[in-house]
Amino acid sequence: MGEWPMLGAFFAACVATAASGAIFTPGPWYAALRKPRWCPPDWLFAPAWAVLFCMIAVAGWLVWRAAGFGPALIAYAAQLLLNFAWSWLFFGLRRPDLAFIELCALWASIALCIALFAPISALAVWLFVPYLAWVGFAGALNLALWRLNGARPAPVTAG
Secondary structure (H helix, E strand, O other), X not given: OOHHHHHHHHHHHHHHHHHHHHHOOOHHHHHHOOOOOOOOOHHHHHHHHXXXXXXXXXXXXXXXXXXXXXXXXXXXXXXXHHHHHHHHHHHHOOOHHHHHHHHHHHHHHHHHHHHHHOOOOHHHHXXXXXXXXXXXXXXXXXXXXXXXXXXXXXXXXXX
């Protein structure tokens, strides 16, 4: 596959990962949660993730272009799967406790990507740094929501 189609494939993988946010939406359950004062407004999450997913796609493509498929891209795929799973755990199952534990694994997988990307592409590393920071912030928010609202899942109902 050529360079530009492969860039499209990395974007497609990121769009598929982002789809978890459309499949498992916050909805009324999230709106009813007690939130810390420093919780960003709901409208901020979609554009922040859109920018991050563009950066994630380009970073993966840069690593692929420089080194091909290998350990760095295995870690890259793992962080995409973990990213997808968080929405399912938090919004789908309504389990902030499990989502926080999973988010710690996501953060570690992003850090691993940065370490594996470093000898391959400095630009890919810098494209992942804001992602690591945002997931760190998301972890703090997830923990605060868990502590403020408990770990018991709310009943999942249609609508």
